[in-house]
Amino acid sequence: MKLTFFGAAHAVTGSCHCLEVNGTKILIDCGLQQGRDEHDDNALDFAPGYIDYVLVTHAHIDHSGRIPLLVKEGFNGQIITTRLTGQLMSIMLRDSAHIQESDAQWQNQKGKRAGREEVEPLYTVADAEAALQLIRTYEYGETFELCEGVKVRFNDAGHLLGSAALEIWATEGDVTKKIVFSGDLGNVDQPVIRDPAFLDQADYVVMESTYGDRNHEPPESYTEALAALIDDVFSKGGNIIIPSFAVGRTQELLYFLREIKNEGLVKTVPNFTVCVDSPLAAEATKIYAGDLRGYLDEEAIAVLQGGDDLFTFPGLTLSQTSEESKALNADRTSKIIISASGMCDAGRIRHHLKHNLWRPECAVVFVGYQGEGTLGRRLLEGAKTVKLFGEEIAVRARIINFKGLSSHADRDHLIAWAEHFSPKPEQVFVVHGDAPVTELFADTLNDRGIPAHAPLYEEVYDLAANTMLAKGVVLETKPKFGGASAASPAYVRLQDVSKELELLISRSRGRPNKDLARLADQLRQVMDKWDS
Numbered sequence: 001m002k003l004t005f006f007g008a009a010h011a012v013t014g015s016c017h018c019l020e021v022n023g024t025k026i027l028i029d030c031g032l033q034q035g036r037d038e039h040d041d042n043a044l045d046f047a048p049g050y051i052d053y054v055l056v057t058h059a060h061i062d063h064s065g066r067i068p069l070l071v072k073e074g075f076n077g078q079i080i081t082t083r084l085t086g087q088l089m090s091i092m093l094r095d096s097a098h099i100q101e102s103d104a105q106w107q108n109q110k111g112k113r114a115g116r117e118e119v120e121p122l123y124t125v126a127d128a129e130a131a132l133q134l135i136r137t138y139e140y141g142e143t144f145e146l147c148e149g150v151k152v153r154f155n156d157a158g159h160l161l162g163s164a165a166l167e168i169w170a171t172e173g174d175v176t177k178k179i180v181f182s183g184d185l186g187n188v189d190q191p192v193i194r195d196p197a198f199l200d201q202a203d204y205v206v207m208e209s210t211y212g213d214r215n216h217e218p219p220e221s222y223t224e225a226l227a228a229l230i231d232d233v234f235s236k237g238g239n240i241i242i243p244s245f246a247v248g249r250t251q252e253l254l255y256f257l258r259e260i261k262n263e264g265l266v267k268t269v270p271n272f273t274v275c276v277d278s279p280l281a282a283e284a285t286k287i288y289a290g291d292l293r294g295y296l297d298e299e300a301i302a303v304l305q306g307g308d309d310l311f312t313f314p315g316l317t318l319s320q321t322s323e324e325s326k327a328l329n330a331d332r333t334s335k336i337i338i339s340a341s342g343m344c345d346a347g348r349i350r351h352h353l354k355h356n357l358w359r360p361e362c363a364v365v366f367v368g369y370q371g372e373g374t375l376g377r378r379l380l381e382g383a384k385t386v387k388l389f390g391e392e393i394a395v396r397a398r399i400i401n402f403k404g405l406s407s408h409a410d411r412d413h414l415i416a417w418a419e420h421f422s423p424k425p426e427q428v429f430v431v432h433g434d435a436p437v438t439e440l441f442a443d444t445l446n447d448r449g450i451p452a453h454a455p456l457y458e459e460v461y462d463l464a465a466n467t468m469l470a471k472g473v474v475l476e477t478k479p480k481f482g483g484a485s486a487a488s489p490a491y492v493r494l495q496d497v498s499k500e501l502e503l504l505i506s507r508s509r510g511r512p513n514k515d516l517a518r519l520a521d522q523l524r525q526v527m528d529k530w531d532s
Helices: 067-072 083-114 125-132 222-235 249-263 279-288 298-305 322-330 349-356 374-378 411-419 433-445 490-506 513-531
Strands: 004-005 016-021 024-030 051-055 078-082 135-138 145-147 151-154 162-171 174-180 204-208 239-245 274-278 316-319 335-339 364-367 385-390 392-393 398-401 427-431 460-462 467-470
Touching: 004 427, 024 145, 024 374, 067 083, 067 125, 067 322, 078 083, 078 398, 083 135, 083 279, 125 374, 145 162, 174 460, 222 239, 222 249, 222 364, 222 433, 222 513, 239 349, 249 274, 249 279, 249 335, 274 279, 274 322, 298 490, 316 322, 322 335, 335 349, 349 385, 349 392, 364 374, 374 385, 411 433, 433 490
Parallel strands: 024 051, 051 078, 078 135, 174 204, 204 427, 239 335, 239 364, 274 316, 274 335, 364 398
Antiparallel strands: 004 016, 004 460, 016 024, 145 151, 151 162, 162 174, 385 392, 460 467
């Protein structure tokens, strides 16, 4: 009975773990690596024939985005998830495949002029279609036998419509262990979906730690804060640009904007226009307007019972074609533009940023996590200029971060979820967070008496004996801006040391100031010596 970590180990994206029971190999998620987490061009770390089943916690691409690649390379087993995750995957995997094909086409157009060999897309729309044929679904709370010695149950994780924490009972010989995979745990009091369900017992827990080092700001009235911003920006003739994930976050924003319209909270332009510029978001909104029995929170149920639609209102437009998207920037009327991608690294949002970032009367509103190395993170960290489509763009628009809108549980809620298990698990594996955060959150759990550690890539753990069989390795991430894709062994060693230094710094929080100052001085001396 073994557990191997193939992704989201000391990283935020690329979730992928393999549970082996009685020789049957079960993959829990198979997500794309994104941003600075990417390595080896997202190649699979194992032979697809090695895998018998795939269990999917939710539809976000960093948890499901390599499944078409798995199928392309020979996997033909069952892909099992919840009913609504299956529906969302049907649009998200097709969309991801289209992006893969478009990116390859663009690279080949450039490469042909430079005399380079053609590149193939990571996978195609046909591969995504083939993967969708393998999906089987269950509802929350249904316990089913996956294979000999393995039972599974999906529980509401409160992160995205259909998202689930997995309970897996694994029996090998006379040993039975219960393993829980948290997937992504949701924030509390989100619109539409329910709060994450607490689970009572587990021998092992694999849990996320995206916000394991901090708490969200105290809850506020999102409708009132957003309405005040709309009033202010529109009174100056500006636009509000909202980079948003097409699935989940966009629908939450529409829910809030419907409330703002219904309550008349915007005074300057009460009939203001909202443009959702994302074909994927439009398709996802149709699913959100479908059969949601067993997935909605009580407030959303009350809205539906009152005869209202959750996500539509006067003044809402959905842009499908690229021509419709371009027309938004040609029209000088103040408007809200919601567009993907949520971290600004691809998609139509980059065009809207190009046309609005330099305008001081405009505002860019972030409503979700911005990973390291992404354009969204650079804007939040105060970049004065950014390069878009080969052009240097000044950042003069207001940059606003609605932190409370995160769909991830924060530090305190993660701790509460972990502490709910009784008795305490034999081991908690902390994944799905930036490297320093995973280590810090593991230390936090250990300080509270819960055994925990942050596994590295390809760590192998014996669940029957509660021992590590193979220590993992620190991966070299893909360079984000320039630089060679390969490095000498000495350079890789230097990068490993830098990661260890980051962990040392994160663990030094709370030490006496004089010790911290001395460490900083010593590091500065080394840096000055080698930078001369």
